[in-house]
Amino acid sequence: EVQLVESGGGLEQPGGSLRLSCAASGFTFTNYEMNWVRQAPGKGLEWVAYISSSAGSIYYADSVKGRFTISRDNAKNSLYMQMNSLRAEDTAVYYCARGWKYFDYWGQGTLVTVSS
């Protein structure tokens, strides 16, 4: 069974940093592209970042470019998101999601709240 489990969310002050993790199991992680998608409270879905299976290709949404860094450790079956210079508008549930075109498996999400 495919499982994606996010962790690392929490309350952080504006300008602060957080590192999200996503532990993958039930599939060959090294063969799949991965993404972070977020959802602000009561709002829709926003794709945030993509990383190819080998980490050779990485894309970001303009809203996070230069502040967030996506990475992966294939030996640990894990996906990461380093989030720096956090803003109030980054408050959201962050999901890791598998896929390149469409996202066929999603984690349960981790809540990031940016507030003073």
Place this chain on the structure above:
Amino acid sequence: EIVMTQSPATLSVSPGERATLSCRASQSVSSNLAWYQQKPGQAPRLLMYDTSTRATGVPARFSGSGSGTEFTLTISSLQSEDFAVYYCQQCNNWPRTFGQGTKVEIK
């Protein structure tokens, strides 16, 4: 960036009735469109990809159609478990973009 626009924002439907959800792209995405279902407190679930291919385990009452800039998700006979928010997503260009969602509620 491709802007995805869904209509209507809310659709009130009685159980057993047909529901038709629309999604429009600001430029052609060919057939590279996906649909997701999200229930309160849950992660989104992939329903449809490549416009009309049902994801694993998705019932046949869900169907997708369209190409280019106009797409439709049809639920032929709404069941209680289908009341949720539905999002379209274009898979043709980066950044991947979603519509704002259509909430299907019980009439």
